[in-house]
Amino acid sequence: MSTEKSKNVVVTKKARENLVKARAGAITLPKIIGMVFGEGGVSSSGTVIAPTESQSKLNKELFRKAIDGYTFPNDTTCRYECTLAESELAGKEISEIGLYDTNGDIVCIKTFTRKGKDDDVEQTYVLDDIF
Known part of the structure; x- marks a missing residue:
């Protein structure tokens, strides 16, 4: 499991622990x-x-939000999308995002240069989970 093709993306240890336990049926x-x-x-x-x-x-961390949804662009990739509404994180400079699961655990983290968030613009973020 990897997330996107970037040196600034990591699958967390907790995510990998969950994967190995799930594969075993535990x-x-x-x-x-x-x-x-x-x-x-x-x-x-x-x-x-x-x-x-x-x-x-x-x-x-600044904010958590439910994903808008996901798609499967190919057989081994799940693409997650989340849109920040105009008022959400207005005036902030976002430089890290992650995905979290039903347990509240962050399963991957991506860092990047600061992206300013104006109060009159929606921003959609995308993370690809690639196997």
Whole structure:
């Protein structure tokens, strides 16, 4: 399991633990239900900070929101989308996002350069879960 094709995306250790337990039949894999947004994906100088697999949270979480939905662009990829409404996170600079499951666990994290969020614009974020 990977998420997108980027050095700044990581599948968390918790997600990998859940996958191996689900494959053995020990648990049912928790469903991904939302996206988490934060502003801690860059240093004070603006350099992107690579996430680590041991992270269980974003560096500076701001907001969680249910995903809009998902699609399967091919047999081994699930694409999750989440749209921030005009008023959501207005005035913030988003630099990290992740997916979370029904247990509230963050299963992947992506960091990137700051994306400003104006109060008159919707923004849609997309994460591909690729096997």
